[in-house]
Amino acid sequence: NAGVTQTPKFRVLKTGQSMTLLCAQDMNHEYMYWYRQDPGMGLRLIHYSVGEGTTAKGEVPDGYNVSRLKKQNFLLGLESAAPSQTSVYFCASSYDPGGYTFGSGTRLTVV
Amino acid sequence: SNSVKQTGQITVSEGASVTMNCTYTSTGYPTLFWYVEYPSKPLQLLQRETMENSKNFGGGNIKDKNSPIVKYSVQVSDSAVYYCLLRCGNQFYFGTGTSLTVIP
Numbered sequence: 001n002a003g004v005t006q007t008p009k010f011r012v013l014k015t016g017q018s019m020t021l022l023c024a025q026d027m028n029h030e031y032m033y034w035y036r037q038d039p040g041m042g043l044r045l046i047h048y049s050v051g052e053g054t055t056a057k058g059e060v061p062d063g064y065n066v067s068r069l070k071k072q073n074f075l076l077g078l079e080s081a082a083p084s085q086t087s088v089y090f091c092a093s094s095y096d097p098g099g100y101t102f103g104s105g106t107r108l109t110v111v
Numbered sequence: 112s113n114s115v116k117q118t119g120q121i122t123v124s125e126g127a128s129v130t131m132n133c134t135y136t137s138t139g140y141p142t143l144f145w146y147v148e149y150p151s152k153p154l155q156l157l158q159r160e161t162m163e164n165s166k167n168f169g170g171g172n173i174k175d176k177n178s179p180i181v182k183y184s185v186q187v188s189d190s191a192v193y194y195c196l197l198r199c200g201n202q203f204y205f206g207t208g209t210s211l212t213v214i215p
Contacts, residue, residue, distance in 0.1 A: 035205075042194065042207035090154065100146070102154035 002026050006091050006103035013081040013110045021076040021106050023091030029101070031094045032074035033058075034066060036087040037105075043090065049074055081110045113137050115197045117206035124214055128183045131209045133195030137173045144196040145180045148208070154194065185213045 045058030145157040
């Protein structure tokens with residue numbers, strides 16, 4: 001019963017490097033989300049998807065891109081990492097909006 | 112506009128009851144969720160509340176309504192961050208979380 005799996009769990013990037021965070025869910029959920037969590041800010045929505053092949057911008061989409069080529073996977077890409085993107089990233093999925101299952105998070109540091 | 116506000120930090124002794132507030136403003140017919148984040152563990156859904164009777168409040172416009180979560184006889188293991196999430200249609204708004212510390 002894997003639920004939502006995020007990889008990697010930790011990563012350190014240099015400014016300007018690129019990387020992709022992978023989120024995989026095995027619950028056949030339609031909705032998937034990427035959030036970032038920063039101290040004192042709570043969770044902020046970066047991008048989300050309401051189904052395979054669809055993506056939409058959230059509250060803080062700048063500097064990130066996403067893709068949902070397969071229903072079970074939601075990829076978050078950073079094309080040119082910046083120190084302001086140092087954060088903990090959470091992926092979530094849901095059968096209907098709001099009833100989330102979250103991944104365990106990815107701690108990203110950009111130096 | 113829609114917004115959610117939560118108390119930042121609460122510290123209580125073991126065995127006490129604690130109320131964590133979630134004050135929201137909504138222009139639609141909201142659904143409210145409570146999530147908990149234990150250290151080093153993913154967020155978990157605590158409860159979900161659909162405001163089906165919200166039409167009785169200003170025709171769907173709600174301002175500064177509090178929908179708290181109450182925990183009775185808390186234990187040290189209840190120490191965590193509790194998040195309130197407001198859903199209005201396809202828009203989601205997280206509170207900044209309430210950090211609950213239970214001391215023995």
